[in-house]
Amino acid sequence: MPRALRSILANLPYIGLLALALALPSLLGNAYYIQVAIFIGIYIILVLSLNLLNGYIGLLSIGHAAFYGIGAYASAKLMMEAGLPFILAMPAAGLISAAFGYLIAKPTLKLSGIYLTLATLGFNMILFLVLQSWMSFTNGPLGIMGIPQPSLFGREISSRPQYYYLILALVLLTLFSMQRLLNCRFGRALLAIREDQLAAEAMGIHAARYKIQAFVLAAFYAGIAGSFYAHFVKFISPDSFYIYESFILLAMLALGGQGNLVGPMVGAAVLVLIPELFRFLQEYRMIVYGSVLIVMMLVRRQGLLGGKNYSLRLTWFDPPAEKKYYRGDKFLPEE
Amino acid sequence: MLELTDIDAYYGPIQALKNVSLTVNRGEIVSLLGGNACGKSTTMKTILGLVKPRRGRITFEGQRIDRRPPSVVVKAGISPVLEARRLFPYLTVLENLRMGAYTRRDKKGIEQDIERMYELFPVVRERYRQPASTLSGGEQQMVAMARALMARPKLLIMDEPSMGLSPLYVEKVFEIIETVNRKEGVAILLVEQNANMALSIATRGYVLQTGEIVLKDTAENLLSNPLMQKAYLGVA
16 A cells, blocks of 8 residues: 555544534534534633643642633733734733743742642632732723734634634644644653652653643643633633633543543533533533533543543654564564 | 762751761762661762752762752763652553653664663563553562663662562662673662672672761671671671
8 A cells, every 4th residue: 555545544533533623614504503612622722731731740730710811811902902913912822821821830839739739729819809900901800892803814703614713723733732742752751740750850850840841831822722712702801710710621621531632622522512502401501510520520530531542643744653673572472 | 979078968957967978989889778767868869969968068970969950960870769669650661761761862872772771681671561560579670770771870879679579589689780780880879778788799888877877888897897797787
């Protein structure tokens, strides 16, 4: 079989999924359904970024919505007041969020375990209070209205399908960049630190530095999601970035399973869909939401897809490693 | 090569090391002996930079390494075999070895070294595809040594390699330590409770008691020292 054909076959499941994702707006048709799909996209980026901390390096952050909020406010402000075009405002919002990630990580990563967790919670609460009280800058609890819609390369993004394709592109970028990052030395170092920090340090891995890098990266991705959210909903208020939001992200991660890239996506999709699917139950639908989480923790604590490593390897970018045989292999059955 | 001068270390208000000075020369096996809670592990942690000394200095090949983070110390050429081995339990033996070479970027050299480790430790070759947690304690000790050697250290610090092993494996481990020292030319600082075994392969030894070095001599002299025989060697 020629190489090109073989690599197409190997990538077939991804090609299928991508085709499905591309066709989704026309399959769904209804604007409301597309909106749900867009929210799934936002949450996929958020949960994937939280997964870097909770799943890969083993830092329990419970205030992740803070970085989502910083991204949203930064992006809105940059476009409305500094007059930046969307294509600059979005990465800038990510960078601002990452800078805050650095400022928080630097002093708090000396803390360990539950203390660090409490520090992330504290940061989320402080951010909420600042957004709530700094009337002149954030307009307080009234929030910011009339956030402009994004335009890319001279084209306004205004319809639901256009937003959908934008978030799809962002999700794919997130996945692709994370996959590349986690499959090299950086990813190995994170895993080693999660498994046994002392042993990791004995290998010459600078644990503190990697923790800060992971924190900054997670904040960056969350900031990008925040920016998209601001320009999609066109209205932001402190309530959207309260601790409640952080806990939803944690629930999604727990449901989907952490430590790989597939679990968080499934978790985000399921927990966005449940309240929508059970809308007919009105307020009672949150009972379904809660029950799903409780049952999951009882029957499958590691999450739907946790505890495994799913490779999202595209053979075009990562040619499968050549099989290497060591001398001892002669006596072992082939893989 | 490694030199500790007048080290004082504390855990909070409690002094763990008092005025500890010791040296390890190129190619030597030096054993650091002592009972429980006498500061053996603290000495090791201080060398690695996990505990910051309050006083004194540590130099390695002329370069000061006290107050540097462990990653810098490891890169300078000191590789530890931690107490209780501390392998990555879910990674395979081979992945553990690769993790040991984390600071290196020479792919070819790493592959060659893996091959060398297979030769030095036949167990590692037999088990290379198994998760590390499925190995016995003695086998894990071999993997831990191989992992530490993957960093191509100039000095190997071993914390209680005989702990929790069957008598048969204890002997095997010490044999291998000797081989590694001879074949690889790596200096070894052996932190041990098993004084008899440790001195039988060492050139020199230090004895720690409540954080202070009370005896230092060649291994032969220590083995015949009446004080040592009574306190640590179990000779009546």
